[in-house]
């Protein structure tokens with residue numbers, strides 16, 4: 479049985495990595511998937527993958543950091559039953575290696591982008607009698623990770639916004655949860671390794687893989703399965719929580 483058949487799902491950053499895997503699984507489970515992404519090529523590839531399996535997908539090219547763009551896109555979609563706040567960017571560096579421009583860039587996408595999507599979608603969900611929200615936090619929200627000053631700041635904000643929204647909109651039949659992956663093998667990870675550790679790519683990939691006690695990075699499809707559960711009615715009793723999906727990173731790294 480399809481768990482989210484005929485639901486309308488908006489996935490930000492659905493053109494790559496975790497967002498693509500979530501979009502593909504939601505499409506296969508019968509949802510009408512709407513992707514909001516900056517990257518047209520990536521979004522087109524996700525749409526093609528969904529449609530090749532008989533699913534429904536529309537893409538909206540836009541920037542989650544720009545509130546009016548997000549509002550206009552959500553107005554065009556109309557009904558939204560599920561929001562996956564997934565678009566995000568990385569920055570590697572401790573406080574002294576986080577310039578104002580770096581801090582602002584991460585804030586604009588990871589924090590303000592998530593706020594913009596929530597701001598646009600919540601009224602639509604209220605009008606429609608409810609919905610489910612999933613926010614992509616990270617282990618960096620709850621564990622001190624080296625050289626992730628701005629990124630940790632942004633994911634801590636996701637963790638807290640999730641609680642606030644879950645509390646305020648419970649009365650409107652809106653559930654909100656977050657998930658906190660450890661390293662998942664996506665272009666996001668390959669990109670920051672290439673940018674920050676040139677010439678040491680293999681060594682860093684191995685090091686990051688082994689930082690999960692389970693000995694490897696997660697796969698986007700594994701994150702998508704948890705996302706599906708939390709956004710479906712199977713999780714009707716679950717709101718205001720964060721779910722690590724981390725190969726033992728938080729509790730078994732000793």
Ligand SMILES: NC(=O)c1ccc[n+]([C@@H]2O[C@H](COP(=O)([O-])OP(=O)(O)OC[C@H]3O[C@@H](n4cnc5c(N)ncnc54)[C@H](O)[C@@H]3O)[C@@H](O)[C@H]2O)c1
Nearest residue numbers: 491493494495496515516517541542565566661662664666
């Ligand atoms: N990969 C990991 O190890 C990992 C771990 C924990 C949390 N996360 C979080 O999961 C989410 C997805 O990560 P991923 O690894 O799949 O990343 P990714 O880089 O593979 O994909 C991110 C997508 O977001 C889009 N995007 C970026 N900025 C945007 C903007 N301003 N407006 C619209 N779209 C934008 C990109 O074009 C891309 O398609 C992020 O929030 C990330 O912080 C990832």
